[in-house]
Amino acid sequence: MAKALAHPLRARILTRLNERVASPNELSRELSEPLGNVSYHVKALLELRCVELVDTAQRRGAIEHYYRAITRARLDHSAFKKLPASVRGEISGATVEEAINDVSKAFKAGTFDARTDRHASFTRLTLDEQAFGELADAVGRLMERALELQTESAGRRTNGNTGGEVLTGLTLLAYEAAPI
Structure with a gap:
């Protein structure tokens, strides 16, 4: 890869x-x-x-x-x-x-704002090295779960059990921010 x-x-x-x-x-x-x-x-x-x-x-x-x-x-x-x-x-x-x-x-x-259940947030955090690593791992797990949800959704759509398709954007970033 x-x-x-x-x-x-x-x-x-x-x-x-x-x-x-x-x-x-x-x-x-x-x-x-x-x-x-x-x-x-x-x-x-x-x-x-x-x-x-x-x-x-x-x-x-x-x-x-x-x-x-x-x-x-x-x-x-x-x-x-x-x-x-x-x-x-x-x-x-x-x-x-x-x-x-x-x-x-x-x-x-x-x-972007058509759905009231959409999520958008931005937060600056002050973390130590251990917490940064844990956050990066948690973000990775969330992405894996999002991909699982996509697979589950595809299965429901294939079986005709759907409430419609929602083309969804997902951006996850955990990075060292520049100093303020």
Whole structure:
């Protein structure tokens, strides 16, 4: 996974392919990246067994390939700390940028505050090293639970037991803040 996410574009592609099936051409347009770059990184993800080919379609004399993720775009603490600082920074920057863009789109679309049961909060804390580690672990467990809820929800939707779909954004950050 560290190799897969070592390039920010691969991380963005894998994140998108965790959400849905897509072709490099579709991803290129969505991510505003050249098709050649996207195709190269999709091939790298395929070789790293992070994505799989699920369909092909004839498009204007060419064959378009469609892929889906078979692994989540996530690094655990031990894998993340082994990456060079520059790569960690690129991955973190791309992740936060993606989150900010998603929140911005939700505000512009009027969906961010459309639900009264939504949650938004920001808190600065002063913690010791032990508490910071415990907080980071708790945030990781919450993300794991969110992914479990998504799987459970998909099962209910497949069985026809649904109250509708809610496309949900979830941003969890626990970081050392800059001094005030």
